Amino acid sequence: MSVPSHVPAAVHISGPPNSNFLVGYPGISATLPRIEGKVEIRPSAGVSAPVAISYVVIALFRRETIHPHADSVIGNHLAAPRKDLLEIVGEELRLFHCGPGKAFETVLAMDLPFILFIPYSRDGEGEVPPASLSLPSRVAETSYELVVSVQQGNADLKKFSFPVPIQRYDTLSTFGMYNTPETQERVSDHLVTLGLYLPRWSFGPHDDINVTVKLTPNPDWLSKARKVTIKSITVTIEEQITYNPEGDEPTTKMNTLLTKKEKVGKKLPEHGYMTTMAMTYPAKDLTDSDGFLPRQKRAFPLCAVSGFTTAATLYKMEYFLTVKASMTSCRDILIRQRIVVTPFDHTTCKNEMDAIAQAAVDAYSINMQNPMLPAQTIIRPHDHNALHVLGFTYVGKERKLLIQ
Secondary structure (H helix, E strand, C coil): CCCCCCCCEEEEEECCCCCCCEECCCCCHHHCCEEEEEEEEEECCCCCCCEEECEEEEEEEEEEEECHHHHHHHCCCCCCCCEEEEEEEEEEEEEEECCCCCCCEEECEEEEEEEEECCCCECCECCCCCCCEECHHHCEEEEEEEEEEEECCCCCCEEEEEECCCCCCCCCCCCHHHHCCEEEEEEECCCEEEEEEECCCEECCCCEEEEEEEEEECHHHHHHHCCCEEEEEEEEEEEEEEECCCCCCCEEEEEEEEEEEEEEEEECCCCCEEEEEEEECCCCCCCCCCCCCCCCCCCCCCCCCCCCCEECCCEEEEEEEEEEEEEECCCCEEEEEEEEECCCCHHHHHHHHHHHHHHHHHHCCCCCCCCCCCCCEEECCCCCCHHHHHCEEEECCEEEECCC
16 A cells, blocks of 8 residues: 655644543642643544654643733823733643654654643742633733644644633632631721721632721720711722733722722710621623523633732732721721632632542642653554554555444
């Protein structure tokens, strides 16, 4: 059987059976977050036409973009109407290289398993890649893609990209560090002290937020403090987006996500005034006008919040809970408390804890320097039953579909 001339390669990436590319939990170092799968190379045209392969390289890239929409949102403060950033995450991995003295290998099919470890932080060292995110109106985006570079003989180097959505799990509201109460106090005119008590400070969509606010008179100035009237107490959740946080001219934009105002209208008692204000963190409706979930972009995970706490290179998102006490005979008092917003509600966070613990157990035996991988599969045109891997065979001199 004569072998036809070479044809361009078709490249596909498949993940582990019944799972996604992403294994482990990015942001949690004990789970060794990684991308597992195999690169599948087949002829793009003609099932018996071979492919010339010199080498195959795979790498994970992060793309950050501040879109032209950002210019209209934050004014003319950006040096350019659009900023893009594309950089490699971790290191590239060479999956195949033809033997010495050869310009290429002639193959019918290749299956090349791989593991790419996602950088993580341990003991304060190392930088964790930010989560995939697309802000409303595409003001700013962060996305990831696997890029397979294939050199096919003397032909031009070809690159094939495959989007990979990445989420961060280090802000789950069930972690102990976020369930430590936060307290703050501010004093106005030496007469009144405003105190804030927040039992936990990580929130997701539809999560309950309970803020305890206390106004206390200064016992040394009771005669003046009795004249103070509490008009209202307002609790606000604000989103702060900083563009170009590492640039020469960082620009900040504030968005008010939620406001609750309690009218009081009475004199400040000697024993003080205390109230607990309950709110629900806002969530966006993921369904369309017909009640169906629309098709999601492959590069971005489905998310019930418009944004969450993250720090990328071109932008940074932070969230604050603000308490303001409006009074007469005394200046207003304002307290601003930093909070963390996670894309997962509290129930989802609870459900993930057991899976995270199991992922840490599974990752314990993995050697990052030399992970165990399945053997590569390389089918050459003259191998026995080579066409079987493409689903064809020869009956006599006639090519037929293989029926097993």
